[in-house]
Amino acid sequence: MLTIRLTRKGKKNQPFFKVVVIDKRRTASGGRAVEDLGYVDPLKKRKSFNKERILYWISKGAKPSATIHNFLVAEKIIDAKKINVSKKSKKPASAEATAGKPVEAAPAVTAPVVEEKPVEVVRPEEPKVEEAKPVEEAKPIEAEKPASVEGSGEAKPVEEPKPTEEIKPAEEAKPAEVKPEESPVA
Numbered sequence: 001m002l003t004i005r006l007t008r009k010g011k012k013n014q015p016f017f018k019v020v021v022i023d024k025r026r027t028a029s030g031g032r033a034v035e036d037l038g039y040v041d042p043l044k045k046r047k048s049f050n051k052e053r054i055l056y057w058i059s060k061g062a063k064p065s066a067t068i069h070n071f072l073v074a075e076k077i078i079d080a081k082k083i084n085v086s087k088k089s090k091k092p093a094s095a096e097a098t099a100g101k102p103v104e105a106a107p108a109v110t111a112p113v114v115e116e117k118p119v120e121v122v123r124p125e126e127p128k129v130e131e132a133k134p135v136e137e138a139k140p141i142e143a144e145k146p147a148s149v150e151g152s153g154e155a156k157p158v159e160e161p162k163p164t165e166e167i168k169p170a171e172e173a174k175p176a177e178v179k180p181e182e183s184p185v186a
Contacts (some may be wrong), residue, residue, distance in 0.1 A: 002062035004054065006040065007033065016041055019049060019068060021057050040071065051077050 003024045017040040020033035029035070037057070054077060064072060066083040073082050078173035105143030 002034065002060070003029060004037065004055065004057060004062050005065040006067060013042065016043075017053075019071075021062055040158060047071065047075070049075060051075075112122050 002021055002051055004019065006017040007020050007022070007028045007029060008015060008017055017035055018033075019038040019040065021035045021037060022031050022033045023026070025033070035053065035057070037053050038047070040047050049072070054064075054072065065164070066085045069078075069080070070085060072078045072080045073080055080106045
């Protein structure tokens with residue numbers, strides 16, 4: 001059986017297609033064509049078809065591919081409707097697309113009815129969290145009253161301890177200067 005289809009020619013990234021009549025069982029790239037009927041140049045957007053030879057081969061039983069059929073309809077060589085050539089998506093149909101379509105009734109199944117037992121789900125144990133104990137209300141701490149001096153009745157202020165001096169690393173520490181002790185004069 002003969003078909004009218006495109007064969008790719010041209011360099012890498014520079015496609016050029018010839019319209020040929022070829023046996024359907026042969027590959028488009030390696031098969032020997034019966035006849036060249038035109039070309040399609042998508043980069044320059046040019047097309048050329050031999051109308052008389054295309055109609056001759058169609059009359060002899062050659063069937064055009066979907067793409068060639070659409071080209072022939074666009075060029076008004078044949079009178080017909082265009083064929084949808086776009087590829088179908090491999091993604092499953094979404095719920096929105098199937099929402100408008102009526103759902104077909106499933107055929108009756110004559111298989112024996114089996115009782116279903118509830119499945120017990122085993123989940124890994126989660127670490128137990130101890131319950132938080134209620135927090136007691138915080139009482140204000142009363143400042144300790146310093147011991148009073150005997151007999152005076154006045155309180156002495158309590159001195160806060162001074163923070164200890166920070167120890168510097170050995171690299172930064174300077175040797176302490178030694179002062180000669182002064183001897184008391186008697």
